[in-house]
Amino acid sequence: LRRGATNNLKKALGKIHPADIAHLFRYFDLKDQKKLLVLVPDMEQAADVFSELESDSQAKLAEQLEKDFLISLVEMMADDDSAELIRSLPEELAEDILAAIHDDHSDDVEQLLGYDEDTAGGIMSTDVFALGQDLTVKQAIEALQDSEDYEMVFYVYVVDEHNHLVGVLSLRQLLTVPPATSLADVMTSDVLRVRTDMDQEEVAELVAKYNILAIPVVDEHGKLMGLITVDDVIDVMRDEATEDILRMAGTSEEELLYGYKSFHVARLRLPWLLTTLVGGVVTGTLMWYFKATLEQVIMLISFIPVITGMGGNVGGQTSTIIVRGFATGRIDFSMIRQVFFKELRVGLIMGTTCGLVIAAVAMIWHQNIYLGLVVGLAMVMAISVAACMGVLVTAFFKKVGIDPAIASSPFVQTVNDITGILIYFSTATLFLHHLI
Amino acid sequence: LRRGATNNLKKALGKIHPADIAHLFRYFDLKDQKKLLVLVPDMEQAADVFSELESDSQAKLAEQLEKDFLISLVEMMADDDSAELIRSLPEELAEDILAAIHDDHSDDVEQLLGYDEDTAGGIMSTDVFALGQDLTVKQAIEALQDSEDYEMVFYVYVVDEHNHLVGVLSLRQLLTVPPATSLADVMTSDVLRVRTDMDQEEVAELVAKYNILAIPVVDEHGKLMGLITVDDVIDVMRDEATEDILRMAGTSEEELLYGYKSFHVARLRLPWLLTTLVGGVVTGTLMWYFKATLEQVIMLISFIPVITGMGGNVGGQTSTIIVRGFATGRIDFSMIRQVFFKELRVGLIMGTTCGLVIAAVAMIWHQNIYLGLVVGLAMVMAISVAACMGVLVTAFFKKVGIDPAIASSPFVQTVNDITGILIYFSTATLFLHHLI
Known part of the structure; x- marks a missing residue:
């Protein structure tokens, strides 16, 4: 590309499938992408290549192109692809292009732009036989x-x-x-x-x-x-799958649009982090409230991470199963009762297993049978409660019309940190005279 | 169904699309599913309905059906659907059916059974024109x-x-x-x-x-x-999307096969929980190691949950972005360097924001400027390290050929709990004489 062997390149490009050329674009920066696109021998093929690009790269590249070239490109594109591109361009540029393209095409495109982009109208093509x-x-x-x-x-x-x-x-x-x-x-x-x-x-x-x-x-x-x-x-x-996955991690699909713009990306992820931060401070306040217990029995600190960690994990698993169940239609509200009791049973089984393990660890480590009892009991309860919360919080979000994928990981984990600490320290305080 | 108005039901079933009948099956138990399937007026339609069922329900229902009925059903099914069904049946039943079905069909099915079910051969149909x-x-x-x-x-x-x-x-x-x-x-x-x-x-x-x-x-x-x-x-x-999502939560797609069998489901989820448990014990041991610091400055406990929680979240977000990037082809190894530095920048921005917030909280709450400094500094470091770990651990899993979706949530979070605690207590120990 840099050596300017443009004629050979033109010939080669003519033989490659547009989707493959579009794939190559990932390895180039905007300037080279522009050069490459202009080199594609015929305009129709160039339009195909352009249509195959991801919508974020499309918008960025479009802003770099000569306006005349861009207009010929849009004229060659299918009306639904044109509409999608125009939607993602800055308003002024979008209007210029709409005004410049051929009447027939612009009517179709304008009609498509009238539909919400997440609806059937927004993704359909008007070219129907x-x-x-x-x-x-x-x-x-x-x-x-x-x-x-x-x-x-x-x-x-x-x-x-x-x-x-x-x-x-x-x-x-x-x-x-x-x-x-x-x-x-x-x-x-x-x-x-x-x-x-x-x-x-x-x-x-x-x-x-x-x-x-x-x-x-x-x-x-x-x-x-x-x-x-x-x-x-x-x-x-x-x-939709990508969006669900990203939402579960507490970010959004828009992140992909911003690519390497760190401030934009950070801004998208921060709301969830700040929610977690508030949750963490609440959990910390609870621990502070139990500091008398903790000061008397300092060995209790060694099991804080394991109790909160396990609760968070189990809640995350349960919530994920429900989110995906709703998304694929395997679960609906008529089954929530059944699912709840299943997750409770699974939680009890896992809780008992993990509780026995951690009780043994606690007894051997600190040579204290009651500590083992407290930690084991707290673990069974924390895991079972986490499993139930995973179902309830997710179903609640779905019921009130918030995407339940958002309810997943970060939120459920924060909730379970809080309940885990409460359960752990309440149990410990209850058995306090045996522990000292 | 129960009142036995079978004739009307038969007529009604004849008019409904097989996919819709299959959808209805979700609301019935196995016994009623069997009754309903036998009622479907013609065998070809029954085979269509049966093919539309999820593979777990298919296998369960198949075991309940009369063998002759099942055999006629399989003969009517497309060869790829037959092969998929036979694959999921108990061995003995599978062999009986293969032996009983018509020669032409069984040759095709046996050929298909020869391919690995995750390959092109395993999902193709032999009916090609x-x-x-x-x-x-x-x-x-x-x-x-x-x-x-x-x-x-x-x-x-x-x-x-x-x-x-x-x-x-x-x-x-x-x-x-x-x-x-x-x-x-x-x-x-x-x-x-x-x-x-x-x-x-x-x-x-x-x-x-x-x-x-x-x-x-x-x-x-x-x-x-x-x-x-x-x-x-x-x-x-x-x-594939479902599998990725479930793996990220530390369980597997097999879970869907077991449905309401709590012990099976628990067994699938336990490996990850036990890994988290070990991680939690390691984190606890670290805290125990720093107990002298903690006994001297008990107010440090109030920020343990927020430090580990935030690290886990950021690591999870980063790791999710990378996992999904690999899955959709947006990221490959040639870009890992770029991605690493982007995530580091994002981590620093988010870390600074959260660090400032938590430092303010700490100063106001405990009236101690140095505590604010320690907590804020630890937060910036914990979040930045978590962002880097999210990239590195995920890329490492991918490189050595383990599905990076597994590396996500549970593993990355455990790793970040450990590094978070280490960073927090090291910083606190360093500033110990200012904190007392």
Whole structure:
């Protein structure tokens, strides 16, 4: 790239799949990415490469490009990809581009921009191959032969004169019926469809559940507005999984947008840290409140980390199981009772095991049977309570409409630190005269 | 179901999509599931319903069914679904079924059972629509019209006389060329394909990257063995995400198989808990070692939970970002240096913020400037070290070939508890004469 052997490079680029070129971009800085993109021999391929980039790299690169080049690029891109790009650009640039691109394309893009980006309308493409119900199969095949614009045609959607979706046909069906039949006679009229305002996660669930390749999107009157194909669904599912995982760790998907901007990243992660900080101070205050007990029996300190650590871990495990159960539909509210008692049983089993181990450690280490008793008992209780809290806190967050992934790790752990310390020191205070 | 209005129920079931019936099964116990399945009016639909069940429910239900019914069911199922079911059955039952089903089907199933279940061979279907390269387009269309067995045909694969994959055609291409052309003249000969032994996760990545609907699977000689469609890929991606999330919490996907068997579930989660337990005891021993410091300055105890809690959280966040980065391909080893320094910077920023807050809290609470200094300084160091450890431990696990998701939460947190306590008490001991 640096040696400027541009002609050879151009030839080579012409032969590589756009997705592979896009993958290469990760290893270059913005300046080189720009050079490389301009070198891609034809504009359509350049648009494909650009569309394949992650949306954060796309936005950054777009700001670096010459405006004319960017405009030609957007004109070549599919309308849903264009809308997604424009959404992530600074407002002024976005408006300039919308004003400059070709009318047809800009109407579609503007329409798409009108939908919330997490809904079916926000991820659909308006390039949907639909035919009138009065056409014959022969006419449909002819229309199909002229339909170069539609890259992925698997189903032919059938609409009435007002563009209401009335049926669907597979390409294979077209091949297997007499050419003179009208579409209305062979189509399946019971078409699975989604509304433009349906949440993208629900759309993904539907496509996964019914194993379909594409789902048509209609407005509130049943008019065909667009199409969501299975490759969009794959992106949605991957993004949702990433978001869940990051939320469980107390950060957000936006972090990926900021990349190496440390201050932005820190700002995203800080809210949870400060919550943990408050929780830690509360736990510390509790310990301070029990300092008389602690001063009398200093050996109690050696088991503080193990009690809080185990409670946090068990709560985290339970909460994770529930979060993922809700996300994949394995768990719903009608099962919460069952799940609660299962986790309680599991907690008791694990608590007893760990309690026996730690009791033995305590007795041998400090040569004190009562210390063993106190630590072991506290462990059984702390773990069982943590398991129950894991279920209850997560279900509560879900019930009040907060993403339960947020409830996971940091929050549950802080709660369990507090209950763990309370349980431990209360037990110790109860047996205090045996311990001294 | 209980009132035995079986006739009405049969009619109703006939009209419901198999995926929806399968969804209903979640709300019934095994006995009712069995009754309901037997009621499904035709065997093919029953097989579809059965295929849609989660693999754990499938195996449990299969053991309850009459053997003859189960055998007819398996005969109706797609070969890949049959193989998946047989894999999860007790050995004896699996052999009986394999022996009883029709020869054609059992050959295919046995072949599939020969592949590792996490590879392309393990998830592919052998029902692939392939035609000889010498056929004409007209003959191909005729073959397609007779091909009722292949539910999802989008591409026509072209093979030579030894069944080597030599090309591919889309259905639309078939419609747009003259009927007398031979397939060899119109096919694309550069076909994206995978080997039977490729890991299923890599297959999923390829399908997602190139936005394709199906990918042909070949053996080491290039012979066409099967096909993986995008709906299989969706299942793979969802399972992998679930597995990652559960591993991060220190449990495993097997947990879902055991459902409400508390002892099994506890056994799966215990290894991590016991690791945490050992970690907790180590941390406790360290605190015990510093007990002289602690006895002299008892107010130090009030900040133990906040120091260890924050370190654990930051380490968990960093580690999660890296784990997910590796999983989605956003991060690879060539970037680890960059990522390390980014996380260090983020850690310093967050550490300074939290350090200032906690220093203020300490000064106001205990009216001691030096305590504030010690706690604040320890916080900055503990958080920065935790951020670095999050990167290093995760990258190390990845490097030595252990799933880095395991390295996350529990392990990183335990490590950070230990370093946090060490940093805190060392700092306190250093400033001891100011604190007393």
